[in-house]
Amino acid sequence: MKKYLVIFLLLLTRFCPAQIEHPVTWAFKAKAINDTDALLTLTATIETLAYLFSAY
Numbered sequence: 001m002k003k004y005l006v007i008f009l010l011l012l013t014r015f016c017p018a019q020i021e022h023p024v025t026w027a028f029k030a031k032a033i034n035d036t037d038a039l040l041t042l043t044a045t046i047e048t049l050a051y052l053f054s055a056y
Helices: 002-014
Strands: 024-032 038-046
Antiparallel strands (some): 024 038
């Protein structure tokens, strides 16, 4: 009986993900300042139910 319970729980966790697939959308812009320099702008948009954590 324990074997069936373990198999059921393993299958259950496979189909119940805990994370959002793609919580961040990225946008990139590049603007040439002169021949050797450019201004790069990276913008990240985070979905409303996603959170950002830091270790520092």
